[in-house]
Amino acid sequence: MSRVDLKVDLNGLTLKNPVTVASGTFGFGREFTDYLDLNILGGIMVKGLTLEERKGNPTPRVSETPMGMINSVGLQNPGVEYFVKEELPFLKQFDTKVIVNINGNTIEEYCKIAEILSKTSVDSMELNISCPNVKRGGVSFGREPEMVYEVTNKVRQYCDKHLIVKLSPNVKDIKEIAIAAEKGGADCISLINTVIGMAIDIENQTTVLARGMGGLSGPAIKPIAVRMVYEAANSVSIPVIGMGGIMNYRDAIEFFLAGANAISIGTANLINPWVAREVIDGIKEYIKTKGYGSIKEIIGKVRIPSL
Numbered sequence: 001m002s003r004v005d006l007k008v009d010l011n012g013l014t015l016k017n018p019v020t021v022a023s024g025t026f027g028f029g030r031e032f033t034d035y036l037d038l039n040i041l042g043g044i045m046v047k048g049l050t051l052e053e054r055k056g057n058p059t060p061r062v063s064e065t066p067m068g069m070i071n072s073v074g075l076q077n078p079g080v081e082y083f084v085k086e087e088l089p090f091l092k093q094f095d096t097k098v099i100v101n102i103n104g105n106t107i108e109e110y111c112k113i114a115e116i117l118s119k120t121s122v123d124s125m126e127l128n129i130s131c132p133n134v135k136r137g138g139v140s141f142g143r144e145p146e147m148v149y150e151v152t153n154k155v156r157q158y159c160d161k162h163l164i165v166k167l168s169p170n171v172k173d174i175k176e177i178a179i180a181a182e183k184g185g186a187d188c189i190s191l192i193n194t195v196i197g198m199a200i201d202i203e204n205q206t207t208v209l210a211r212g213m214g215g216l217s218g219p220a221i222k223p224i225a226v227r228m229v230y231e232a233a234n235s236v237s238i239p240v241i242g243m244g245g246i247m248n249y250r251d252a253i254e255f256f257l258a259g260a261n262a263i264s265i266g267t268a269n270l271i272n273p274w275v276a277r278e279v280i281d282g283i284k285e286y287i288k289t290k291g292y293g294s295i296k297e298i299i300g301k302v303r304i305p306s307l
């Protein structure tokens with residue numbers, strides 16, 4: 001039987017296959033062990049961590065929308081120290097890369113978390129720059145290229161591990177943001193995070209979510225995500241992890257063709273806990289059927305017919 005090489009190198013982080021699960025949709029992996037052998041995954045991006053424990057936003061904070069969902073969970077998590085002590089040893093039992101999503105209200109907080117995690121066995125850190133910068137009036141770190149450069153550059157000085165910067169789609173020009181992350185010292189970028197949205201209950205005439213707005217995810221955002229991955233991948237020379245609305249292997253293939261070196265599955269895990277296995281098998285089959293020997297052969301291969 002012909003073998004398919006699914007291994008990818010993300011500039012210092014090697015994944016045995018290009019399929020990861022997205023932060024906030026897979027907890028710390030425990031809940032999924034009844035359904036999935038975690039050893040099959042290329043990597044696990046764990047729930048976003050902050051320096052201190054966070055209880056998250058008031059409820060309702062999750063709601064279904066046409067072709068997706070909207071959430072304002074608000075980074076509920078037990079804090080970085082708890083994670084290192086109680087959750088990391090569990091995750092390290094598996095033959096998969098542990099990628100830790102880190103969050104802060106200030107650059108100092110991000111740096112402190114990076115410093116703590118640098119002394120542990122995590123494989124990579126994913127910097128979530130969609131958080132509000134409290135020193136800049138709550139504007140997201142990810143909104144302006146200058147701030148993206150600054151936070152990446154500072155965290156780089158405290159991060160001794162592979163560093164991914166996760167980009168927000170709620171920006172004017174994703175290309176500039178991707179370039180700023182690369183210049184700041186990111187080893188790799190991941191995108192997209194959720195798209196800001198709002199849903200209204202017309203009977204009560206209130207917003208559906210207690211906090212008003214939230215992050216839209218799922219199939220509704222896939223075309224936005226594919227476009228942004230295409231633009232980002234063509235603007236930087238570091239690898240790209242693509243995500244946003246991946247429900248099956250066909251969606252994943254779109255991201256590879258657009259230029260992603262690896263992909264991440266988010267909302268789909270909440271609907272179908274077996275989805276990651278189905279996506280891995282489907283990618284393998286696609287590569288074989290199309291007559292290729294490795295995943296690398298399809299990365300960035302999309303053609304625009306009129307160009």
Ligand SMILES: Cc1cc2nc3c(=O)[nH]c(=O)nc-3n(C[C@H](O)[C@H](O)[C@H](O)COP(=O)(O)O)c2cc1C
Pocket residue numbers: 022023024025047048049071073075101128166192193194216217218219221243244245246264265266267268
């Ligand atoms: C319930 C929920 C919680 C999330 N929590 C985080 C988080 O803690 N950190 C982060 O960077 N992204 C978080 N995300 C964003 C996802 O990781 C992903 O970028 C986004 O949902 C797009 O992918 P998808 O459409 O496949 O879900 C969360 C998404 C959802 C739906």
